[in-house]
Amino acid sequence: MRMGRQEARDRLWRILEERAPAAGDRLPPERALKDLVGCSRETLRTALAALEAEGRIWRHVGQGTFRGRAPLGRPVRDALLLEAATPADLMDARLLLEPPVAAAAAARRSAEDVALLRRRLAEGRAARDRAACERADDAFHRAIAEVARNPLLIALLRHFSGARCRAVWQREWDRTYRRVGVEEFTHAHGDQHARVVEAIAAGDGPAAHRAMATHLATICAAMGLPPAPEAAEG
Numbered sequence: 001m002r003m004g005r006q007e008a009r010d011r012l013w014r015i016l017e018e019r020a021p022a023a024g025d026r027l028p029p030e031r032a033l034k035d036l037v038g039c040s041r042e043t044l045r046t047a048l049a050a051l052e053a054e055g056r057i058w059r060h061v062g063q064g065t066f067r068g069r070a071p072l073g074r075p076v077r078d079a080l081l082l083e084a085a086t087p088a089d090l091m092d093a094r095l096l097l098e099p100p101v102a103a104a105a106a107a108r109r110s111a112e113d114v115a116l117l118r119r120r121l122a123e124g125r126a127a128r129d130r131a132a133c134e135r136a137d138d139a140f141h142r143a144i145a146e147v148a149r150n151p152l153l154i155a156l157l158r159h160f161s162g163a164r165c166r167a168v169w170q171r172e173w174d175r176t177y178r179r180v181g182v183e184e185f186t187h188a189h190g191d192q193h194a195r196v197v198e199a200i201a202a203g204d205g206p207a208a209h210r211a212m213a214t215h216l217a218t219i220c221a222a223m224g225l226p227p228a229p230e231a232a233e234g
Contacts, residue, residue, distance in 0.1 A: 003039045009047040011037045016057070016067060022171065023068030027057065087172045088225050094160060095216050097153075098141065102196055102212040103205035105147035113147040114201045121197055125190045130177050140193055144212075147200065176223045192218060 003011075015036050020027050027033065034044045048065065051057045058070035105113070120143045124136040138161050145157040192215040199207035220226065 003037075003043055005043065005046050005050070008037055008039045008043045009050045011039075012044070012047045013051065013056070016051075020067040025067045027065040027067065029064070087223060090160060091216065091220050091223070091225050095213065095220070097156065098144070098216060099209040099213040101145055101148050101153055101157075102200065102208040104150070104153075105144050106200045106203050106205040106208040108149050109147050109200050109203065114197070116143055117147065117197045117200060121190065121193050124193060125187075130174070133177070137189070144196070144200070172223060180222055189215070189218070 012033065015033065016027060019025075019036075028036070030041065030044060030048075033048075034041055037044055037047070039047070048057065048059070052059060055069045057065055057067060059065045117140070120136070120140040124133070124140055127133040127136045142154070142157050142161065145153045192211065195211040196208060196215060199205075199211050
């Protein structure tokens with residue numbers, strides 16, 4: 001007996017919940033989905049079209065099918081890379097990029113820049129819940145890129161911010177936050193941020209590099225992710 005469209009759609013959705021649970025996750029190829037659902041290729045494509053119309057998946061020729069709504073306002077290829085990034089990918093990229101950015105900020109800072117970083121530091125120490133901690137942390141790291149005065153670096157840090165909004169990151173970050181608590185962010189992480197700021201204020205590039213690498217390695221450890229050793233060496 002031929003499978004109906006609604007049954008195929010419902011089976012497909014259950015498979016996606018297991019195989020692609022988070023926004024941005026890539027779905028298996030059609031030939032694998034057809035066998036998993038147990039329907040014809042034509043019926044599968046009808047079910048995929050129904051989920052796409054509901055905003056549950058989006059497709060791009062040559063790239064694949066992804067969970068969630070199609071990204072808006074950014075080039076498709078860049079969006080695919082961002083959507084496919086794991087928490088480990090993000091932290092690896094941050095370890096490779098942000099310590100040198102901190103060193104550049106130390107070489108280019110002004111008195112006004114240092115005052116800005118100290119305001120961002122104070123905002124982080126004043127945060128009292130998970131959302132406030134994350135906003136303050138994001139603003140602090142973006143401010144360092146702004147002090148480095150390179151628009152490409154600022155754009156890259158904005159991409160990192162976008163990745164932190166994805167469901168995969170948020171799920172892992174929520175587990176980490178529940179484990180370490182707000183005190184960790186307002187005290188231990190605040191102290192690490194302070195060491196970065198003081199190194200930048202002193203114009204000490206190597207110290208800023210080391211302080212940022214140490215801070216990011218601490219986040220990796222809290223999340224159970226391995227740090228990039230070559231980045232942490234400074």
